[in-house]
Amino acid sequence: MAGSNLLSWILWMPMLGVLGVLILPKDKTTMIKGWALINTIITFILTVVLYSKFDTNQAGMQEAFNVAIPWISQFNIFYRLGVDGISLPMVILTGLLFMLCILSSWTQIKKSIKAYFALLLLLQSTVFGVFFALDFFLFYVYWEVMLIPMFFLIGVWGGENREYAAVKFFLYTFFGSILMLVGIVALYFATNQSVDSFNILALSGGKFSQLSVSLFGTTVSFSKIFFVFMFIGFAIKVPVFPFHTWLPHAHVQAPTAISVILAGVLLKMGTYGFLRIAFPIFPESAKYFSTAIAWLGLINVIYGALCAMAQTDVKKLIAYSSVSHMGFVMLGLAAMTVQGVNGAVLQMFNHGTSTAMMFFMIGILYERSHHRWIVKPDGSRGYGGLYTQLPVYSIIFIIGMFASMGLPGLSGFISEALIFLGIYERFTTITVLALFGLLIGAAYLLWMFKRMFFGDVNPEVKEYEDMTKLEVLYMAPLCVAVILFGIWPSPILNVMKASVGQLVSLLATF
């Protein structure tokens, strides 16, 4: 296929999958699963092809892959796709995680299989859309459409309180989207409805730094006010404190695969939004607010970690740990130095793999125990002695846990070290405080591990089987990823560094 169509192929391949799933009869479940699996494998291969054709020297969008076709010409809305070093790691992560999620859902999903796989593939397509879109309107469309499959996937296949969690997730994100939409509309008029009104790249570069608007009678900077709008829109997705409370609900209620997607990919869409939209379009405001962003990131790190320590539900604990780890990404972004932002983008990828491991692992355990209590509400221990009972499971869990903790030699360390190095040069006090996040981060994970895995075998645990071959199969790529990129991060850093460098240079001019 021609290089220029590759992005469209990746984007629409899952839709082809949706079509296939819809055509297949409802009771041929194996065929549906198989089709979805093949489809995601092809998609993943396509993302790898994209990686192999990627030119690491180009800082901007890869010219070979750019797509720009008029879509709604009256409003200058284009079907505009592109990929650069910031989006490519996310694209590969999306391709990888969805493929593994299909495998994980293979036995775990038992009701309405057809609808589930159709929605999962639809979700994949919209996620790709968010990462590829270079037209603001298109971006918004994908950002919004993504909520629909997500809403149903949590609301139908989730836990006992799934409807509440789904509605909360939907409304919260939607609230953020509205603020973003206002920003889009404002930009549309600020650029005099020109041909580039929705072109993210053309809007970038700090063109609105001098503009001011009159709001409720006072004159305020256009850039600042709409940066805040967009910031809130994206911050809800990350989630940045104080917009984080939807996350524990959504995670606890969502089925395993959806938790993985949520933590692994969807949260990164928030930080990706900063990198692609909020920062390049309003660089002066990003710089202006960077101290505030750093403090918010710090609160995320510490507050998330402390809350995680108090949890007795494993999934909720991991959900709060995501809040904490995404705080590191925010710190890296706020640093606005080459180390910090590279670290942040790398952390987006690494957190995607390590947290996916954690959610998969707890899902695998849930299949056996049908509960997730570290300590049951009545005070008795939920697990205990898993190390003795499930040796293979324990080893993979340890890899995931230590990767998540940022043990050197595993992937999380390099990104965290880079983030700290980046942030240190600008905000020393915040660095000193954020380092304690590493301490608490180790504490809640190890304490959880101790309570679940050490000690004599809990009688309930005695019936659990160790991991099946299928489970090992879909955990293996993630194990390889966290170890490989912990020792050798260059494959990811090399693709992102030019694009990140360009963004940092832009931010540095203000």
Added chain:
Amino acid sequence: MDYTLTTVAPIVLLPFFAFVINAFIVKRFTKLAVGISCAAIFGSFLYSLKIFIDFLSVYSTNYYIHKVFTWFDLSAGEHLFKVNMGIYIDNMTAVMLLMVTGAATLIHVFSTWYMHDDPRFGRFFVYLSLFTSAMLGLVLSDNLLSVFIFWELMGFCSYSLIGFYYEKEGAGNASMKAFMTTRVGDVFFLLGILAIWSVVGSTTFVDMYAALAAGKLNGIMILGIPLATFAGFSVFMGTMGKSAQVPLQVWLPDAMWGPTPCSALIHAATMVAAGVYLSLRMYPIMEAGHLTTFIAYIGAITAFGAATVALVQTDIKAVLAYSTISQLGYMVIGIGVGSYNASFMHLITHAVFKACLFLSAGSVIHSIHCQEMPQMGGLRKKLPYTFFAMLLCCFAIAGVPFFSGFVSKDRILGDALVMATENKAFIGVAILGFGGALLTAFYMFRMLFLTFFGEPRDHHIYDHAHEEHIGWNSNVPLLILSLFTLGLFYSGSFTGQGEVNLFGSKYEWFQTLIKKPEVSTVAQFTDYQREDLGMTDTRDKVALTKAAYDSTYGLSEEKAHHIHVVHRIGAVLSIFIAFLGIFLAYSMYVKKTLNPGWWTNKFAAWTRALKNKYYFDDLYVGKIIQKGLLPFNDLLSRFDMGFYDKYGVDGWATVNRWAYSVSRWFDNNIVDSGMVDGTGASVRLMNVVLRTIQSGRVQLYFIVLIVVLASYVLTLRF
């Protein structure tokens, strides 16, 4: 000897590959896995021996090899940022490599005996290989970042090995405690790395020394503290965690939950010493940061305090654990009083005799399946080789002349005494140091006498002690290690350039080769350029003049004389103290002329404090964690979900419901009754719209919000 990265790498990679291979085959071929691990570490040992011999043949203080490669590169456009990794071998590294690989090889061999009937025999060797590889990586590191990486990897191995018997609850607690306590130090260590990195631009030792010599670190304040103090303190916190210094010493006694060979390797010989090694490497920064007094006192308090706790321990491994903490304290005193060379020597000698002590304790425990000394006694007839090895080691640690511990500890104490005569602030250090030495001699011989002398106190245990179960692979490592407790290996000269003198005189290979990096001589590094991968080392290997070997070289005659006299007093004092300690132990536990029970009754409050390890655990776990941190976390979590989320977020639903009732009222009373009748169809349409909005679906409120906001934006003036 042209060492390049690729030729040195096997030292680290052999055990690492053993780890990788074993991790996959361990289930099916346990014996093969064990063989691979042992062969790998033996290969590393041979290579280290070659390096050591090469460095001895050069015999120059300043000779070193430094090779770097780029780990990853973030340079883009005008931004330049590279992270380099590399190897740095100087005399200290060469000695360290030999010690680590030598001790590790012997401990591997010993483990084949000690662990052979354990169901997780193979898995033990997997961790052991990974650990050795990490330790060797740390020793070869040329920069702080890679030290940190290997440092944490060792922490992971230590965690896994302490928790090796994972079915025991206590092992789980101990492993977590060890990891978390050292992590407190590690967080500060990372902070120190960041501080240095941001100023120096790299974290290699040579760049750091060069920056220090060039005065780059002067005048930079971090949070109101001078950089050198800030960075030096932060890194020293890492040392305090890893080398179990007060107040972060609490984890090491609990680490004894691990199998005994791992205690010997990790918690006695290598990992805990890595903290001291790091501080030695960072010495110029710490000196520049005026931290020496602080460091000396931390070391002195640790050395003395841990020795006092060791007095009341009844578990043989616990005695050794506290003695390890105490001896590490002596090394830290050495750093604090500027006794760089002796501190490093004590690291090496301690590694040898403490590894041997742990292995001996391991043979005892494995032979009688008991760790409590009150149930032992009279075992010297049953375990003669073990007894012999332990006796030599006890001589060494107590500081009996001709043994290694004397050579190194005496020098540290002598230097502490010199410092005390020059600076009153150090008097306390000297007192605690000598006091600790007395206690050391006492509690080590108490352990020896309780275990091997007297009548068997538990005949059941005694009769079931099986000497015949002990094989060559248990005794040979013990005997080899005990041989190296002799002082002449450390105080003599191998090459004939110095004079052999057993009493710690001037001309010793150790003192010649290991010199602290003086900032004045460090200036030579200022024009230092990084070498690229694979380039050969072209610096001259100059043999020094005889005068340069003299420890008093460059000092005034008067001062040299003073130091000489004080050292001599110190030596006499420490010999006296060693024999006094041994004599007291002998009187109490063999002759029984003194009754230990009388002492414990007389000082009951003290004994209680000692049995409770000075209440550190109560404070940390009982007070700070149980009473402080965990309730606070619970409160925070309740606030988050029970208050903030419930009212702050879901509370908007109530606001919406309120808005809904207002708009319904508006709809019913004003729109319907007031206007609809008059205006007809168009308003009725409007009514439908409003009714739809009022349906209670919150999404629709958002759509209204969009429309309102969007139309407001339309009216904005640009």
